[in-house]
Amino acid sequence: MSVSTLATEALAVFAKEVRSELRSRVAINAIGLFGLTTLVAVAYQIGPYQIHEQDRPHLLAALLWIIVFFAALSGLQRVFVKEEDAHTAKTLRLAARPLAVWGGKLLFNVVLLAALEALLVPLYSVLMGMHVVGVAPLVVLLAAGCLAMASTATIVAAIIARASGSGTLFAILAVPLMLPLLVMLIAGTRMAMTSPRWGDLLPALQGVGALAGVTVVASVYLFPVIWHD
Amino acid sequence: MTDKATAGIWHWLLGAWMLLVIYGAFFYAPTAQGFVGESARIVFFHVPQAWVSVLAFCVNLWASLRYLARRDPLDDARAAAAARLGLLFCTLATVTGSLFAKVMWGEFWNWDPRQISIVILLLVYAAYFALREAIADEERRGGLAAAYATLAFVTMPFLVFVVPRIYFSLHPDTLINVRGSIDMEPRMLRVLLASLVGFTGIFVWLYTLEVKLARVLIARQRRGES
Amino acid sequence: MATVRITFSELGKRFGSRIVLRGLSGELRPHCVVAVTGPNGSGKSTLLNLLAGVMRPSSGTVAYLRGDRPVPRHRWHGLLGVAAPDMAVYEELTALENLRFFARLRGLAHTDGELARLLGQLGLASRDVRRPVATFSSGMKQRVKLAQAVVHEPAVLLLDEPSSNLDEEGHATIAALVARFRGRAALAIATNDPREMAWGDERIHLGN
Numbered sequence: 001m002s003v004s005t006l007a008t009e010a011l012a013v014f015a016k017e018v019r020s021e022l023r024s025r026v027a028i029n030a031i032g033l034f035g036l037t038t039l040v041a042v043a044y045q046i047g048p049y050q051i052h053e054q055d056r057p058h059l060l061a062a063l064l065w066i067i068v069f070f071a072a073l074s075g076l077q078r079v080f081v082k083e084e085d086a087h088t089a090k091t092l093r094l095a096a097r098p099l100a101v102w103g104g105k106l107l108f109n110v111v112l113l114a115a116l117e118a119l120l121v122p123l124y125s126v127l128m129g130m131h132v133v134g135v136a137p138l139v140v141l142l143a144a145g146c147l148a149m150a151s152t153a154t155i156v157a158a159i160i161a162r163a164s165g166s167g168t169l170f171a172i173l174a175v176p177l178m179l180p181l182l183v184m185l186i187a188g189t190r191m192a193m194t195s196p197r198w199g200d201l202l203p204a205l206q207g208v209g210a211l212a213g214v215t216v217v218a219s220v221y222l223f224p225v226i227w228h229d
Numbered sequence: 230m231t232d233k234a235t236a237g238i239w240h241w242l243l244g245a246w247m248l249l250v251i252y253g254a255f256f257y258a259p260t261a262q263g264f265v266g267e268s269a270r271i272v273f274f275h276v277p278q279a280w281v282s283v284l285a286f287c288v289n290l291w292a293s294l295r296y297l298a299r300r301d302p303l304d305d306a307r308a309a310a311a312a313r314l315g316l317l318f319c320t321l322a323t324v325t326g327s328l329f330a331k332v333m334w335g336e337f338w339n340w341d342p343r344q345i346s347i348v349i350l351l352l353v354y355a356a357y358f359a360l361r362e363a364i365a366d367e368e369r370r371g372g373l374a375a376a377y378a379t380l381a382f383v384t385m386p387f388l389v390f391v392v393p394r395i396y397f398s399l400h401p402d403t404l405i406n407v408r409g410s411i412d413m414e415p416r417m418l419r420v421l422l423a424s425l426v427g428f429t430g431i432f433v434w435l436y437t438l439e440v441k442l443a444r445v446l447i448a449r450q451r452r453g454e455s
Numbered sequence: 456m457a458t459v460r461i462t463f464s465e466l467g468k469r470f471g472s473r474i475v476l477r478g479l480s481g482e483l484r485p486h487c488v489v490a491v492t493g494p495n496g497s498g499k500s501t502l503l504n505l506l507a508g509v510m511r512p513s514s515g516t517v518a519y520l521r522g523d524r525p526v527p528r529h530r531w532h533g534l535l536g537v538a539a540p541d542m543a544v545y546e547e548l549t550a551l552e553n554l555r556f557f558a559r560l561r562g563l564a565h566t567d568g569e570l571a572r573l574l575g576q577l578g579l580a581s582r583d584v585r586r587p588v589a590t591f592s593s594g595m596k597q598r599v600k601l602a603q604a605v606v607h608e609p610a611v612l613l614l615d616e617p618s619s620n621l622d623e624e625g626h627a628t629i630a631a632l633v634a635r636f637r638g639r640a641a642l643a644i645a646t647n648d649p650r651e652m653a654w655g656d657e658r659i660h661l662g663n
Contacts, residue, residue: 008559016545019548087543091603094507095557095560096532097529156380162373175352176356179352180387207391214383215384218379226373366470367471368511
């Protein structure tokens with residue numbers, strides 16, 4: 001019998017998630033279509049010409065994260081809810097260590113959200129005329145935001161999957177926890193539109209990074225409790 | 230003297246204390262300068278309510294962590310009791326804060342970061358109860374609610390401490406006085422501290438009542454099983 | 456390696472105000488298959504869930520012992536194989552992909568050939584191992600479920616109605632499985648099927 005590490009087990013869970021999702025495409029469709037539809041609706045109604053120059057950084061930053069946030073809410077809970085719906089949760093619970101399950105599913109949500117950002121942010125910049133001055137700091141902010149949002153969504157998804165599993169409950173639980181994150185992401189994005197300096201984005205970057213760290217650490221302690229009765 | 234008699238005396242004392250606080254808020258404390266009319270007097274009620282809602286949040290966390298460690302149903306009852314009272318005081322703090330905002334700035338809501346913080350705390354409490362309502366099994370309900378409470382607690386400092394640094398706040402410094410400088414006028418400070426003690430006493434009284442009731446219900450359930 | 460046994464003492468479980476199990480004590484060990492019997496709703500599946508550690512008892516204790524040393528709870532899953540009606544495998548994956556996933560989770564490096572052989576031993580035709588489980592009959596899904604329960608040669612095997620959805624040939628396959636694991640694993644079968652009951656060396660009857 002070979003020895004497996006938590007990392008290899010988590011990667012096995014991640015690989016299974018990717019394979020399953022590529023075959024069913026439920027989460028990809030939900031997140032991708034929701035994001036694109038909302039973006040098109042916003043761009044059509046508002047577009048790059050309707051906003052005054054001095055309001056652009058505030059409004060464009062806020063609208064971008066609203067679109068990303070609600071697209072994420074539409075699909076990130078599936079990693080756990082589908083296990084309970086399909087009755088595979090008990091099978092997985094008996095076969096894998098809790099942190100391997102959490103790690104693999106978190107990684108999947110991070111990749112899914114990163115793909116969403118990679119699709120939406122450039123499109124949004126083009127359709128809404130968002131000109132980013134600090135590109136490198138914004139990319140780092142997007143990455144940190146992706147981890148923070150995915151880690152919060154993953155642990156909340158684990159909770160609601162063990163409750164009723166409803167999408168409404170997911171939103172109710174996730175919104176209060178993600179609001180501080182959204183505020184910091186919007187502030188940082190606004191900065192990136194007006195300044196190329198890392199120092200100007202630093203408060204937002206530090207806040208988002210710290211929140212991501214805190215959520216990940218809390219999840220490591222809480223997930224085994226949530227996963228097992 | 231019996232426990233019941235002692236408790237009765239404390240309750241009467243608390244009632245008298247709060248009457249003094251109310252008197253002090255309206256007649257003893259001077260009018261603060263720089264505020265519309267007497268509107269600053271709301272601070273003697275608004276600040277303690279906000280303080281108690283945060284205290285309740287802390288008690289909820291403590292009881293939640295105990296439940297996760299020991300799985301004692303009484304700890305889950307304690308957590309729920311603290312959250313119920315936290316929701317009540319948080320609502321009161323939001324309402325009194327909005328009234329003050331209306332008088333002072335002409336709008337009930339100004340999107341000030343402190344206002345947002347208290348509303349998000351309200352949303353957290355509401356989400357906590359929505360989660361509890363969605364779970365029929367008692368043990369699972371306790372565990373999941375405790376996990377959510379812990380998660381919410383670690384996220385809240387970002388809202389309270391980090392976000393206000395990023396945004397300018399309309400919220401007045403809590404240290405207000407007749408002359409408008411940063412030190413709080415001694416009489417106002419006395420009334421504020423007395424009000425803090427009084428509201429904390431009200432919270433402890435209501436919390437103790439809820440926990441006593443929970444203890445009775447749990448004992449009855451256990452007797453029914455055996 | 457020392458064998459694993461499970462001891463349970465004064466085990467009880469209630470759901471709300473409904474008491475399902477009360478004051479149950481016993482032991483699972485190799486060379487002694489335990490058949491758990493009782494009417495529907497008597498707690499057969501609940502007992503297996505408690506022994507597997509997926510449910511917390513309302514009272515009493517469950518302990519896994521290797522030799523005389525207790526096994527910590529977080530290591531139970533490595534020793535356990537469970538197949539139950541309320542468990543499923545991944546329908547969007549093939550039988551082989553399912554088994555490969557569960558093998559990897561348990562740190563096994565089995566080749567596809569070895570995994571396919573195991574599925575064959577449990578009655579799954581070789582032409583079916585690369586088909587998605589969603590296309591399987593309930594009997595075929597049951598065989599995949601059993602395969603994931605035994606792929607790691609568990610020291611504890613808990614089977615809840617193992618022959619359900621299976622034909623005569625499937626029943627014979629389960630009988631062979633029980634015979635194979637009888638001497639090396641602590642084995643419990645929850646059932647109301649007289650033929651499955653007959654495999655038990657000891658019986659725990661629930662419901663009175």
